[in-house]
Amino acid sequence: MTDLPTSPLPALLVGLPILMATLSLFFRTRGKALVGLVGCLLTAGLSFIAFAEVTRRGTLIHILGGWDPPLGILLRMDPLAAVFIGMTAAVGAFISLYAWWYFRAQESTGGAFPLFWPLWLFLWAGLNGLFLSNDLFNLFVTIEVIGISAVALAVLSGKVAALFAGLRYLLAAIAGSMAYLFGVALLYGSTGTLDIGLLGQALEPGPATTFALLVITLGLMIKTASFPFHFWLPPAHSSALAPVSALLSALVVKGTFYILLRLWTEVFGVSLTFAAGQLIGLAGAAAVIWGSWQAFMQTNLKLVVAHSSVAQLGYLLMIFPLLVLAPGVTAGSADWLSSAWTAGVYQVMAHAFAKSSFFLSAGIIIMALGHDRIESLRDLATRMPMTVMAMGLAGVSLIGLPPSGGFMAKWMLLKGIFLSGQWWWAPAVLAGSMLAAGYVFRILRLAFAPAAEKQTWRPVPVALQLVALLLALASFLIVFPADYLVQFLESSKIFGSGVETIVEGGGDGNY
Amino acid sequence: METTSILPLLILGSSFIPGILILTLREDQSALRSFLNLFGAVAKVSLVAWVFAGTMRGEEYAFLFRLAPELSFSLRVDQLGLFFASLSSVLWLVTTLYAIGYLEGGKNRRRFFAFFSFCVTAATGIALSGNVITFFIFYEFLTLSTYPLVVHSGTDHAVNAGRTYLWYTIGGGTVLFLGVVGLHVLAGPIYFGQTEMIASLVSEHPTQLTILFFLMLAGLGVKAAIFPLHGWLPISMVAPAPVSALLHAVAVVKAGAFGIIRLVYDVYGIDAAGQMNLLTPLAILAAFTILYGSVQALFQDDFKKRLAFSTVSQLSYIGLGAAIVGVLSTTGAIVHLVHQGIMKITMFFAAGNVAETYGYKKISELNGIGRRMPLTMGAFTIAVFGMIGLPPIAGFISKWYLGLGAVEAGSHWVVLVLLGSSALNAAYFLPILYRAWFCEPDHEAVPRRRTGRLETQVLLLIPVVITGLLSLAAGVFAAMAGSPLSIAREIAERLYLL
Amino acid sequence: MSVLIDIVLAILAVYLALQSLMAPRLSQSVFLFFAFGLALALTWIRLGAVDVGIAEAAIAAGFLGVLLIDALRDFSPAVSEKQEGADGTSADRSTKDTKSRLLPSLALGLGLGLFLLIAVEAIWHTPKGGGLTALSEAMLAESGVEHPVTAVLLNYRGYDTWLEIGVILMGLLAIFVAGGVEVYRKPRVLVRDPLLRQVILFFTPVLFLFGAFLLYYGKSGPGGAFQAAVLWGATGILLHLGGWPVFAVIPRWLRQLLLTLGLGFFLLLGFAFMAGGAALFEYPPAQAGVLILIVEALAALSIATALAAIFAYFNQMKDEPNEIESTT
Amino acid sequence: MEPYQIYGLASAVLFVIGIAGLFAARHFLKKIIATNIMGGGVFLCFVSFAQRDALAFADPVPHAMVITGIVVAVSSAAFALALTRRINQLTGEESFPNDK
The missing domain is CATH 1.20.120.1200 (NADH-ubiquinone/plastoquinone oxidoreductase chain 6, subunit NuoJ)
Known part of the structure; x- marks a missing residue:
């Protein structure tokens, strides 16, 4: 553990955004926004520097307070964390720029919402802290930081619908974190450590471990809005302000997924069973079908996009069954695990870029029209070609058509599904694609139709449209470094050595 | 293996970059837009010709980019691909001219021409793909780039047609995706022409390979409009005439047919496909589609709809030829790619001219149109005779080779299908010619467009004349070196040598 | 027994x-x-x-x-639980409700019962991991304090505590967002009795001193920043109720300073030592005791301010939203 | 019977009561109380393990974690309370309108 290179960067990645958030509190509307934006850009820059540092030197660690685990807390920036931090920085920087113009444009009508900036910086710090943390209890604190700031952002508009949705979101989030913490209590009780690495070595199968796996998985599934705990997500994401919706769907739900992924592979490796994997996969498949179908049935743009998140998060759950093979089954090829991993990472990135672009586009449309009813989107392609292009590209990525990031994710997912011999997941993936095409083109087809009635289109700053388009493009561009990225991720401990424990766990099949 | 070259990329870029640039133009910059378009089209034809010449000299052009482990973006020029690329690029040039004339003064032309360019990019991408995954990428790109063209007019009718089009093509794409991933998992990355991999697996995994073959065939069959997957094609008739030309002759259906040829010959290999008995179902399906499409065409009064069902029928000649083992029938299938393209595009241009000039969309309105538009209808007549299979027009050559191949392979029933289809072709096409040339016009009609001294606008007239003459030339000069037939023959021989 | x-x-x-x-x-x-x-x-x-x-x-x-x-x-x-159903129409809905809710509640009950069994089984059979008692005791000398819980809170796991102070500040911001505007007004529930007001005035310093004592005592025994903060916060609340609305009076910058001091100083101190090559929140053992006391004091001040501010804000929530007496 | 077994049992019961309350109670305030009861159960579990593993004194790490947890839980609860009060202020609702 201690032979890894130490670096101050992990600590700065958490400290800097909080410092800037604190600083911004001393300013009023304009100043808050300015300090906030500068803070966001600095954090993004720092994240990219840290990413580059990891590619150069490998996994970086920072031993907080100078106390080695198990007594102290370790920050660990391995390739997986670096990828998530880099993604957060890219999406976050774009959304920050969008937010700057978005709130400026609505300043005169009381839509400046300066508290967005400190809350978003806190959220960012929480996310970075989460990706870096190697300590189960510290992870709890970071998900609380994320949870409170995310709900506060969700209710920023102060509209009644947002308040109701926010309260539901908050109650679900508290319940989820409490369930997670219950699991942490049992893990600590049975091993006397909270450090992920040490836990992975010390943990033995038994009722306490199984129960911890159960409550931790359930708690994190609630916070990731996994089926059947997705009820809070569509109202919360659809009623928030555009930049906030983008943040919530692109980044916030990914945080808890990240913990789930880490814990399943690095902590629970030995105690996983085939049945546990199948159950969580089933939830994922159900989310894909149900969420897509719900998205297809909505009449408001933002609700379509929000329900689509439920479906897209379902794909993330579908990689868990692939981590555990059925008893007696040998994989068709050695790289099935790497396929499953890449599928997960790509789905996270593609969804982050595409969904944020979609929500930002929806924000642009609301700004122009004053509402987001789908049947009013006639003539949009003539009025706002850039936005239609952004929605089209983002939609293509959500459907998973080539050569988008979503395609890469689905390709890898299907490959993992076939290689692990679990072909029964394939229909859900394909049905999800078809339904996604359904809801995406339900929006786009009207964009090409001529205007039916007179509608007033208020002007929208071009910068906003540009940001949305760039994010959509990014969901395609992430495909190009795939080869490099897979190698980078494979250099991670989690990618390589986790494999054997998982195979053993699956092979035992003592459920 | 091959030398890396950016020429294949340039061929794609010659239509893709103008498309992007057009998107950034203003709607009213029509001169610049037309320039970009034509420049791209001419550049593409020249580049293809250049590569063609190089390939003849024995040079190889390939471009490879590794996306992920075992997932590479590969462009590689081979003769079959180049054959299709030549067809697309030449017909694109013609269609661009036609479209500029056709859409003059229309709305949303920026969008139209941009996606028009993307569409051809996708078609040439399909032609030049070096492996299955690259083929799939462009196959889906084609779906997406044609959608805005199908719904271009924006009427409810068009939007609904667009929806049908999407359900069929995205569904087909999804099934194809499943097949492609399955194949990838089973056999690793498949480069076209390397059939040893599949051949070595035949004895081990015959069931999986059969399932995957039919999955991919179903995916390709949607675009190739094989019964019962043809439903989108007649409905997409609402699109403007240049788009119909693109769908029926240049890009979409051809992508499907071309894909089937690739699948049979360059992925599975004719030996493996024969060994697993995959071709008989394909042949039967194709034969049925030929007859079914023709019968359906008989009952259509809408001009373009009749042409559309004719496409359904004619296109399956390619599938049929691919499914019969033998150099001659394969030659027939490959050459029909080009022959059907130039004949059908002539017909759609003609139908578009009639509709644009006089507003006639139904066959029952066409009485005496030949006298008013002699050049247009002359070209149309050549195409009709070709479709029926009269010598010395292009269609005759295809049918002749298909028939010879069938006899050679011992599938005599195919000859009956071909004869029956020719009779049906005559039955639904000749009434049009009869009305056009021999019936008196019902009433006086005034052209809706300013036509000058010609029968219609010059930009609408030139393309139809060119493609009409090409249809004739392809048949007349079939025996000469460099004709589509001779090239197709060469390709077929190589496929069987491998 | x-x-x-x-x-x-x-x-x-x-x-x-x-x-x-x-x-x-x-x-x-x-x-x-x-x-x-x-x-x-x-x-x-x-x-x-x-x-x-x-x-x-x-x-x-x-x-x-x-x-x-x-x-x-x-x-x-x-309102009793039975009639709570949203609005006045609940009476006739209740009979239908009981039927439609029977099956879900049964399923919920069964599920939770099963869950309880598994939970108890798991807790009773949790292997003895031993915890970190011995290790934290062994390191106590280096931590700068004598009380193990304080050592964990402010030294071994100071990072958690720092984030937690952030959570409190964020909670305050979140409450502002939820409430609509960040405004402080005169308290609604005023203590009108002059005698009581004198008592409050008298008790304020007492509470404050007791808080300070708890803070200092936390070094060696039960007590510390959070406990002190609540007492100090209580003085703020009492003053507020007694008619001295602290937040309506003190200047904005001072308020923000009080609120952010704990979080900010904690971090800046960490950064300062980081610049010297240490890890974040790593203190030299010789000065650790003093530094921790300062950090604790400032943290307690900030938390107390936040608690009092939350109360003051809550206390005015029922008021007319337009009546603004002290804006931000 | 060890104390940690008694309190462990109680902690599981409290957690389950909290979940049940979160589902069954309709009033906002009761839902907030329910989440805090869940939290109480979890904290009890921590502290009972700390007592089980005590040497000269009980394990301080769970104690510190519980203190942190309590503060975090109260912050969340206060926020939830602010939301309910605001909702009540704007709409007069005291529970989610679509709760059966």
Whole structure:
């Protein structure tokens, strides 16, 4: 553990955004926004520097307070964390720029919402802290930081619908974190450590471990809005302000997924069973079908996009069954695990870029029209070609058509599904694609139709449209470094050595 | 293996970059837009010709980019691909001219021409793909780039047609995706022409390979409009005439047919496909589609709809030829790619001219149109005779080779299908010619467009004349070196040598 | 005998929790929850966790209880759980409701019962991991404080505590967002009795000093920043109720400074030592004691300010939203 | 019977009561109370393990974690309370309108 290179960067990645958030509190509307934006850009820059540092030197660690685990807390920036931090920085920087113009444009009508900036910086710090943390209890604190700031952002508009949705979101989030913490209590009780690495070595199968796996998985599934705990997500994401919706769907739900992924592979490796994997996969498949179908049935743009998140998060759950093979089954090829991993990472990135672009586009449309009813989107392609292009590209990525990031994710997912011999997941993936095409083109087809009635289109700053388009493009561009990225991720401990424990766990099949 | 070259990329870029640039133009910059378009089209034809010449000299052009482990973006020029690329690029040039004339003064032309360019990019991408995954990428790109063209007019009718089009093509794409991933998992990355991999697996995994073959065939069959997957094609008739030309002759259906040829010959290999008995179902399906499409065409009064069902029928000649083992029938299938393209595009241009000039969309309105538009209808007549299979027009050559191949392979029933289809072709096409040339016009009609001294606008007239003459030339000069037939023959021989 | 006390305490806590959820009147619910908090606090002390006990009593039961009681003003008092269904039409809905809710509640009950069995089985069979008692004791000398809990909170796991101070500040911001505007007004519930006001004035410094004592005592025994913060916060709340609305009076920059001092100083101190090559929140053992005391004091000040601000803000929530007396 | 077994049992019961309350109770305030009861259960579990593993004194790490947890839980609860009060202020609702 201690032979890894130490670096101050992990600590700065958490400290800097909080410092800037604190600083911004001393300013009023304009100043808050300015300090906030500068803070966001600095954090993004720092994240990219840290990413580059990891590619150069490998996994970086920072031993907080100078106390080695198990007594102290370790920050660990391995390739997986670096990828998530880099993604957060890219999406976050774009959304920050969008937010700057978005709130400026609505300043005169009381839509400046300066508290967005400190809350978003806190959220960012929480996310970075989460990706870096190697300590189960510290992870709890970071998900609380994320949870409170995310709900506060969700209710920023102060509209009644947002308040109701926010309260539901908050109650679900508290319940989820409490369930997670219950699991942490049992893990600590049975091993006397909270450090992920040490836990992975010390943990033995038994009722306490199984129960911890159960409550931790359930708690994190609630916070990731996994089926059947997705009820809070569509109202919360659809009623928030555009930049906030983008943040919530692109980044916030990914945080808890990240913990789930880490814990399943690095902590629970030995105690996983085939049945546990199948159950969580089933939830994922159900989310894909149900969420897509719900998205297809909505009449408001933002609700379509929000329900689509439920479906897209379902794909993330579908990689868990692939981590555990059925008893007696040998994989068709050695790289099935790497396929499953890449599928997960790509789905996270593609969804982050595409969904944020979609929500930002929806924000642009609301700004122009004053509402987001789908049947009013006639003539949009003539009025706002850039936005239609952004929605089209983002939609293509959500459907998973080539050569988008979503395609890469689905390709890898299907490959993992076939290689692990679990072909029964394939229909859900394909049905999800078809339904996604359904809801995406339900929006786009009207964009090409001529205007039916007179509608007033208020002007929208071009910068906003540009940001949305760039994010959509990014969901395609992430495909190009795939080869490099897979190698980078494979250099991670989690990618390589986790494999054997998982195979053993699956092979035992003592459920 | 091959030398890396950016020429294949340039061929794609010659239509893709103008498309992007057009998107950034203003709607009213029509001169610049037309320039970009034509420049791209001419550049593409020249580049293809250049590569063609190089390939003849024995040079190889390939471009490879590794996306992920075992997932590479590969462009590689081979003769079959180049054959299709030549067809697309030449017909694109013609269609661009036609479209500029056709859409003059229309709305949303920026969008139209941009996606028009993307569409051809996708078609040439399909032609030049070096492996299955690259083929799939462009196959889906084609779906997406044609959608805005199908719904271009924006009427409810068009939007609904667009929806049908999407359900069929995205569904087909999804099934194809499943097949492609399955194949990838089973056999690793498949480069076209390397059939040893599949051949070595035949004895081990015959069931999986059969399932995957039919999955991919179903995916390709949607675009190739094989019964019962043809439903989108007649409905997409609402699109403007240049788009119909693109769908029926240049890009979409051809992508499907071309894909089937690739699948049979360059992925599975004719030996493996024969060994697993995959071709008989394909042949039967194709034969049925030929007859079914023709019968359906008989009952259509809408001009373009009749042409559309004719496409359904004619296109399956390619599938049929691919499914019969033998150099001659394969030659027939490959050459029909080009022959059907130039004949059908002539017909759609003609139908578009009639509709644009006089507003006639139904066959029952066409009485005496030949006298008013002699050049247009002359070209149309050549195409009709070709479709029926009269010598010395292009269609005759295809049918002749298909028939010879069938006899050679011992599938005599195919000859009956071909004869029956020719009779049906005559039955639904000749009434049009009869009305056009021999019936008196019902009433006086005034052209809706300013036509000058010609029968219609010059930009609408030139393309139809060119493609009409090409249809004739392809048949007349079939025996000469460099004709589509001779090239197709060469390709077929190589496929069987491998 | 001692086991009997444990059993009684456990049953009491469970009973109070159950009752607070089932009580027909909202106010009963809130007071029973308050009692539940106190029962838990007793449990903590019984389990040797005096610090937790003080924190529970002061923050979870005390502060949250006060907020809940304040919130009672908003809601109709006599609503029982049965008639609660949203609005006035609930009476005729209730019969239908019982039927439609029977099956889900049955499923929920069964599921939770099963869950409980698994949970108990798991807790009883949790292997003895040994915890970190020995290790934290061994390192105590280097931590700069004598009380192990304080050592964990401010040294070994100071990072958690720092983030937690951030959570409190963020909670305050979140409450501002939820409430609509960041405004402080004169308190609604004024203490009008002049004698009582004098008593408040007298008690304020006493509370403050007692807080300071707890803070200092935290170095070697139960106590510390959070416990001190609640006492200091209570002085703010008392002053507010006594008619000295602190937040309406002090300048904005000072308010923000008080709120952010704990978080900011904690971090800047960490950064300062980081610049010298140490890890974040790593203090040289010789100065650790003093530094931790300063950090604790400032953190307590910030938390106290936040708690008082939260109360002051809650206290004015029922007021007319337009009546602004001191804007930000 | 060890104390940690008694309190462990109680902690599981409290957690379950909290979940049940979160589902069954309709009033906002009761839902908030329910989440805090869940939290109480979890904290009890921590502290009972700390007492089980005590040497000279009980394990301080769970104690510190519980103190942190309590503060975090109260912050969340206060926020939830602010939301309910605001909702009540704007709409007069005391529970989610679509709760059966």
